[in-house]
Amino acid sequence: MTPLLSARSLTKQYGGRNGCRNVSFDLYPGEVLCIVGESGSGKTTLLNTLALKTAADSGSLHYTATHGDQLDLLALSEPRRRLLMRTEWGFVQQNPRDGLRSGVSAGANIGEPLMAVGARHYGDIRYAATQWMERVELDSSRIDEFPAAFSGGMQQRLQIARNLVTSPRLVFMDEPTAGLDVSVQARLLDLLRTLTSTLHLSVLIVTHDIGVARLLAHRLMVMQGGEVVEAGLTDQVLDDPQHPYTQTLVSSVLPV
Amino acid sequence: MRSIGTSSEARAGERAFTDNPALMLRAVGIGKTFTLHGQGGVQIEALAGVSLEVERGECVVLVGPSGAGKSTLLRCLYGNYLASRGSIAIRDAANDGQPVSITGAEPHDVLRLRRGVVGYVSQFLRVIPRVPTLTLVAEPLLSRGVPEGEARSRAAALLARLNVPERLWSLAPATFSGGEQQRVNIARGLIAEHPLLLLDEPTASLDAENRDVVADLIVEARERGAAIVGIFHDEDTRGKVATRRLELQPPLRH
DSSP states (O other): OOOOOEEEEEEETTTTTEEEEEEEEOOTTTOEEEEEOOOTSHHHHHHHTTTTTOOEEEEEEEEEESOOEEEEEGGGGGGHHHHHHTTTTEOSSSHHHHHHHSSSSHHHHHHHHHHTTTTTOHHHHHHHHHHHHHHOOOOOGGSSSSSGGSSSSHHHHHHHHHHHHOOOOOEESSSSTTTSSSHHHHHHHHHHHHHHHHTTTTEEEOOOSSHHHHHHOOOEEEETTTTEEEEEHHHHHHHHHHHOOOOOOOOSSOOO | OSSSSSSHHHHHHHHHHHHHHHEEEEEEEEEEEEEEGGGGTTEEEEEEEEEEEEEEEEEEEEOOOOTSHHHHHHHHHTTTSSEEEEEEEETTTTTOHHHHHHTTTOOOOOOOOOOOTEEEOOOSSOTTOOOOOHHHHHHHHHHTTTTHHHHHHHHHHHOOOOOTOOOTSSGGGSSSOOHHHHHHHHHHHHOOOOSEEEEEEETOOOOOOHHHHHHHHHHHHHTTEEEEEOOOOOOEEEEEEEOOOEEOOOOOOO
């Protein structure tokens, strides 16, 4: 099996500090990979670098496109990059307001990405938006309301619908459940778990929540000080952590 | 995929699998030492020098005092713990029966093995919020591409056999009793009929009647040709399911 995304010695520094250093991994189709670590460990920098939101300083990054073409992502032209983001990728922000457009309705937020990839039939777009609202357990009769009329957890689900409506192959998520109360979190996690397995998505999730990682991820990368200190199968890393930092991280989880 | 230990060991391993078509699992010289960095780097030796070969239709029961490393060995075989020493190879049914080394495999190879070859039943059910019992049990079949209707009816049949009341099937098992959760866990572990089963006290919190049902299911799996390694706390179940016993002793503490 060829990896979908393949990073080698990827480095991004901010004036020689912070950022991420020397990150290498392969992500296979259908795999959910969690990046865990404390705040300031470089998780989000790594995610943004992988999603081409910030430019890498050095290293290489390759992606296998739908038709099997190998793309060198760090040398991709701007139009190709934008096409890729529109057609094959999704990016779920930590704060739903960063990932939604506040000036248009919930339905339009879901329909826009479809229009960006060529959908023109208004009825079809509205139908798809209704379907997706139901799929993420939102009341589809509220399709014409603005995002601000929804609660935080609902906005997050709306953002997920907006990102998945174009059937992407690779989705980046930055702390998708942070800042939500636990009951909403459980609902969102269950939704993400079902969607990733039924849509056969490959997902890169940044989180600081070990529980989220255990529930969703096939694999984990543990970051500390900008470097990946441990990587492996989720249950193996959490049940038999090798690195001192991972041991601290796992033993710091409060038992319920 | 990395080779099995040293190259001569790797060749011996591959030969063992070609010479004996019934061989499912081969573990050589397994040792496990935990290093607790947070507590001054204390080293705890949990397991030392265990070797084990299991063929189809065999049920090896691990016996030994508490602390002998029985569960640790099972977890190493499943790839849940990283073995510190030794090599573990498992026959990969999907890949022409070529052995895969768990000790050096990439995560996605281990995941593939767990989907198709190795099943693990622990003492505890890991509850997933909001997922109903029937879906939870059918999941291993669905992940292999079995049609939903068939997967659900097989799950229902197994739950009924394990005496899980039908009114509970549509509920998430978080609120079930310990014994009910364990039976759901067993159903989930046994439904996919993995050719290699690792069982860590699956009967621990069950009453005698349900223990017999579980023992029957394990015997059926064995007769179907599954290779089984298990830990059972009661002599009764051991006597029913075991074809062979492996005695483990706690490693000598220095």
